[in-house]
Amino acid sequence: MTLLFGWPMVSGVLQAFGGPEGLTTANFTRMSQDPYFWSSVGNTLLLIVVMIPIQFVLALAMALLIRAKPRGASAYFYIWAIPLAVSDLAAGLVWLTVFTDRGYLNSLLASLGLEPVSWLAYDNYPSMFGAVLIAEVWRATSLVFVIVVAGLQSIPKDYEEAAGVFGASFWNRLRHVTLPLLRPSLQTALILRTILAFQTFAVALALTGQNFPLVVGETYRWYTGLQDPNVASALALVVMAVSMVTAVGYLKLLRDQTEAAR
């Protein structure tokens, strides 16, 4: 097992520091001086900061709705889980047909007598970002949703009912009973989603090409397009380091304080 995971990692690290004359940091210099690098870092971070809260609010709302057992609850569950089965690239291509210059959205605008908009044009950053955000939220919220539903099911209904008996409002019950008990599930979902969000790229690639670069997309470009596996490894190493730091940060931040005090 160690060999299976350890060896590719070691060889990746070696490649990131490798050069024609032994070990070097030149690959990292080359990476950071590339005109696309810093914008890809910025875009990735912005995407994460905006997307994760939206996904959690949506997933929580959806899970609570399911828990309230409306009619056809299981049908909702399956429909909301569908994006889980769709590949990133396919999702990106589907949304491309919506946002492209002659796509569904512009056709709709035209039929309403409005001017079409170049949603994915390089000089229209907000709409480009919005398109990637919508596509990514559509594609990846279901993962959080499934984890939260599973977490909710493990919480006995008695707690909430007891709180209800003492007159706690819906918001109070959510804040003081449900969310604290959901903490482990939320933590898992948060770590998974954030790490996966660092790896977002197929959706953005399909939608905006090179106009909205993301770090993993840059890794891919350096590896296949520019045929430089060393710089690609350097980028991959950055993604790995940031993911690890984030995971540890979340674990520390979300640790149950009462448990820690014991």
Next chain:
Amino acid sequence: MNTSGSGGKGSVSFLSTQFSPVEERQKYEATLKKFAGDISVAYNPVDTGVFNTTLKSQLAAGKVEVGIAGGLHGDLAPFASQLEDLSSLMKDLSSAGYSKDVAELAKLGTDVPRYIPWIQATYVLAINKKALQWLPSGADVNKLTYDQYLAWAKAAKEASGRPVFGLPAGPKGLHHRFYQGFLIPSFTGGQITTFRNQDAVTAWTYMRELWANMNPASANYDFMQEPLANGEVLVAWDHVARLINAVKDKPDDWQMVPAPSGPKGRGYLLIVGGMAVPKGSPEKDKAFELIKSLSKPEAQIETLKSNSFFPVVKTDIGGDLPGGVALEAKAVKAQQEASDALLALPPVGLGDKDPQVSQLFKNCFQEICLNNADVKATLDRQGAELAKIMDTLNVPCWAPDPKTSPCKVA
């Protein structure tokens, strides 16, 4: 029947980097069938990488099976010393009338011809005739200068209320070829050696202004034929094969002309392919025979009609060409034969660094035109990267740079 593409004993194995999409391959195989006579040919189109390793390993092992190696100039260049001297063949074909530039290229930097020119292509301007009304007064559309081109783009933008000039600057667009072979040579007279000099600063400053007058959706265009066909763009520069679908249906609505000229001449990029015979090839005589038949004007015109690559031999192609191809042919000829024509080549001998060098030109565009960065600082930074790459490669320069060895960024 075997899977190596060798076609069995006695047949000529034609290993090629061209016409690999199935449809193109079938069309070219039909051309071969028509002109090969009783020589049996196994046409085997592969990726440049496979082409390289196949030839390299066969030559190294001393067991050559490839009869004809067909590729672009840059594909064949690394093998120059291991290709047959084709002087005798060239002498037989001397009446075909190869242009001086092409005949010189065929020597691959040695004293004798190493390949026989096979096909060629280039990039030209496609113009929707609607745009001609805004042409600056005194400008000849067939002999534009870059200043007139810019003035025209500005006038067209103003008159039509939106920018109507375009460039294939999308992720798969070939806009780097515009800087490498057209803009930079026209302004600086070089490509690599002049990458960051004062003339290059002038060129990129010009480019920034030109970009400001182009349809901004250009950053998403891979092929110009679509935006041209649907009217989003009225004037565009692109590879002939990426323009043909826009003009072929209604050729009367279109005009195709040479690229503009700058202070140092009319820089144009020539994509030329050749047929070479690796040393030790088993069916040398048949290979020579086949090369001769494929160099006949009829065979060359057939290739133009079926695969849209232009003849390298002197021939009258006016006749019965499809409308779109005839338009292109006229522009290609005018560009090549212009009195101020300045031949440029796509990079030669860069191997796997080739995409990175092209990327440096694209980076300049990204920084200067899209991010509005300082021109001089950008060229210095990207030029330093280019210098590093060229230093590790240690290869001679290619046109239009002077053939010094090794090629260095000044």
